[in-house]
Amino acid sequence: MNAPDPFFKILGDYGPSCHCDVAGEAFCAGMTPEGLKGLRTIRGNLRIDAQETVFREGEPAANVFSLVSGTVKLSKLLGDGRRQIVGFRFPGDFFGFSPDASYGYTAEAVVPTSLCRFPEVRLMQLRQTNPHLEHRLLDRMVAELHYAQDQMLLLGRMTAREKLCHFLLMLSQRAEMRGAPTQRVALPMSRLDVADYLGLTIETVSRTLTSLKKADIIALGEPGIVDLLDIARLKRIAEGQATD
Amino acid sequence: MNAPDPFFKILGDYGPSCHCDVAGEAFCAGMTPEGLKGLRTIRGNLRIDAQETVFREGEPAANVFSLVSGTVKLSKLLGDGRRQIVGFRFPGDFFGFSPDASYGYTAEAVVPTSLCRFPEVRLMQLRQTNPHLEHRLLDRMVAELHYAQDQMLLLGRMTAREKLCHFLLMLSQRAEMRGAPTQRVALPMSRLDVADYLGLTIETVSRTLTSLKKADIIALGEPGIVDLLDIARLKRIAEGQATD
DNA sequence: CGCAGAATTGAGACTGGTCAAAATTTGTGG
DNA sequence: CCACAAATTTTGACCAGTCTCAATTCTGCG
Numbered sequence: 001m002n003a004p005d006p007f008f009k010i011l012g013d014y015g016p017s018c019h020c021d022v023a024g025e026a027f028c029a030g031m032t033p034e035g036l037k038g039l040r041t042i043r044g045n046l047r048i049d050a051q052e053t054v055f056r057e058g059e060p061a062a063n064v065f066s067l068v069s070g071t072v073k074l075s076k077l078l079g080d081g082r083r084q085i086v087g088f089r090f091p092g093d094f095f096g097f098s099p100d101a102s103y104g105y106t107a108e109a110v111v112p113t114s115l116c117r118f119p120e121v122r123l124m125q126l127r128q129t130n131p132h133l134e135h136r137l138l139d140r141m142v143a144e145l146h147y148a149q150d151q152m153l154l155l156g157r158m159t160a161r162e163k164l165c166h167f168l169l170m171l172s173q174r175a176e177m178r179g180a181p182t183q184r185v186a187l188p189m190s191r192l193d194v195a196d197y198l199g200l201t202i203e204t205v206s207r208t209l210t211s212l213k214k215a216d217i218i219a220l221g222e223p224g225i226v227d228l229l230d231i232a233r234l235k236r237i238a239e240g241q242a243t244d
Numbered sequence: 245m246n247a248p249d250p251f252f253k254i255l256g257d258y259g260p261s262c263h264c265d266v267a268g269e270a271f272c273a274g275m276t277p278e279g280l281k282g283l284r285t286i287r288g289n290l291r292i293d294a295q296e297t298v299f300r301e302g303e304p305a306a307n308v309f310s311l312v313s314g315t316v317k318l319s320k321l322l323g324d325g326r327r328q329i330v331g332f333r334f335p336g337d338f339f340g341f342s343p344d345a346s347y348g349y350t351a352e353a354v355v356p357t358s359l360c361r362f363p364e365v366r367l368m369q370l371r372q373t374n375p376h377l378e379h380r381l382l383d384r385m386v387a388e389l390h391y392a393q394d395q396m397l398l399l400g401r402m403t404a405r406e407k408l409c410h411f412l413l414m415l416s417q418r419a420e421m422r423g424a425p426t427q428r429v430a431l432p433m434s435r436l437d438v439a440d441y442l443g444l445t446i447e448t449v450s451r452t453l454t455s456l457k458k459a460d461i462i463a464l465g466e467p468g469i470v471d472l473l474d475i476a477r478l479k480r481i482a483e484g485q486a487t488d
Numbered sequence: 489c490g491c492a493g494a495a496t497t498g499a500g501a502c503t504g505g506t507c508a509a510a511a512t513t514t515g516t517g518g
Numbered sequence: 519c520c521a522c523a524a525a526t527t528t529t530g531a532c533c534a535g536t537c538t539c540a541a542t543t544c545t546g547c548g
Contacts, residue, residue: 076393078484082401086393099387104394127379134378135371144344147318148392149330150348155399157326157444160536189446191495199400201537206496223495223545240322404504429512435527448504450528467527 020200042106042126044117054107054115056095061098063117067091070113071188074105075196083199086188087148090174094140114137156198158240163198165210165238172228183228282456286370288361298340298351298359305342307361311335312359315432318349319440320419329394332433334418338384346417355432399443402484407442408452409482412462428471 017174024103046065054065065072071221072089085106098104125136153207154166180186187194191202198205212218213214216232219227228234236242290309292298298309301320308318316333330349333339342348371378399411415429422432431438435446442449453470456462461478463471472478480486 038324049443052386055286074393076397078401080484084397088395097389099390105282128375130371134344134375134382138371138378138382138385139343141382141389142341144383145341145389146343146348148316148389148396151396152392152399153322153328153331154322155396156328156440157322180259196400201498202495203538204536207536210496216468222281235441240324240326445505446527447506447529451504454528 013169042045042118046115046117048109048113048115049055050111050113053108054109055103057104057106058102060101060138061103062120062157064094064096064123065107065119066094066116066118068114068116070115072107072113072115073110073189073193074107078106079141083196084199086191087144087151088197096142097243110193115118158202158205160198160208161211162238162240163200164194164212165206165217165234167194167198168226169227169231169234169238171226172231183231185226187224187226259294263439275450286362286366288363290359290361292351292353292357292359294303294355296353299347299354301350302346302349304345305340306364308338308340308364308367309351310360310362312358312360313415314359315354316351316359317354317433317437318351318356320349327440328443329397329437331388332441335422341385354437358480374463381436404444404448404452406482406484407444408438408449409478410441411438412470412472413475413482415470415479418474427475428469430445431468431470 035126046054055061055063067089072095074089074095075083075085077083087095088110089107095107096103096244123133128138136206154163158160158166168185171187172182175185176182189197191205194200195202195205200208209218209220213220216226217230217237219229221227233242291300298303298316311333313335316339317329318331318333319327319329319338321327332337332354339351340347367377371381386394398407402410412429414430419429420426428477433441434447438444439446439449441444444452453464456485457464460472461472462482463473465471477486
């Protein structure tokens, strides 16, 4: 399923930080040296190819993951195959926590991806002795929940056009957080992934992108790249303030 | 806006528990006596009428709340008035956490409701000295996120009929958790609230309930009460296994 | 170069939305 | 307890945005 071999040789590169920290945003950022040592002890490294599965919905929730590089999609399935992507994860994000004994979603790599893996049991032990860890985890959880609630508003109340604009702006903001350009965003996932994330079909995603292109709001140059030509207008549409 | 007067006279009634605990499920359940004492010190009590606002989206996030009795709806607004209810809260649940300085949603009572109120700053202080509190909060957050992801699947990929069946079953499960009957569930919220929760209109909610009634899956007796006549069939529809 | 998968485009169908009216329930004052 | 007004819910007719099915074009890769 995946290759659990140690991929990174040098562990100290990131200074007083966990290996998987990115721009000080990962859950392991700002830990004490002892706390980091504990995290390092239980950590495993993982590198997987695009479309490979990290874990599946319903499997025993044995590990929690932190994303070092790449992109991961988290999805849930309905009995007849309908799929909803409940989130994308980018460097610095984590995923795999579950209130039950089994994972609530499937996690798959969108592009070649490297991860830190923490056995759930041992992380739970660590969090007892290291309040800062728990503190960070809680903060990240609150942020995740907030983001999930935004997505509910999108799924329940926005039009296809508004959904796409919102999505492109989200990609731009996440790129900015990682220090990447904000006007030219990478769209590493397929139309099917975008559709399953926004509660649409691939045809509607394609048609809507074409329509945004014709309105000179975006440009679709090389595949997988979108240029945001008019971010102000994108924002207006995403907020439901404009129809054009 | 609301009456911040102390409503409950007796604080010790619940034994070694926080006052707002319900069936051992509240975030304050299972605390040490000292931890409870700390919580009690910063706690305020609140009783509000149906439709009254606890706080509004965008206001400074000064307090966190735990529900003692009643029902609260949490909603987000789009610029033009479109609304999405991102969750209902029942006794034992909490709400009001925000990653930002301001609330991400509006909280309103669905029925007369009593709440415990905790100043956010002081709860943050308490959580540093009381690991168990943080532990509980994190667990509840993980559960909330899990639940939010279920709701994304519902909003993005389910039909109106499936949404309604899922919703009725959710109410039934929550009633069961509180020790209430599971076949006859209270529907304390208006059709508009149900519609805004499920990403539908009031007309579609009404039509779909009528259709479920005609199929002898539910019965609508007294207003605000729904009898689940065929829970097995409800489940099959909610899982996308049946069309009837 | 040729093939397979992905993305786009087109035509028509359908679920759920909109607008409007009727029925029911709720609240209020006598 | 009743009468009446207001609000909510239900029902109906019609419409539109998105989906489905199908064909075509594009892209990547051996």
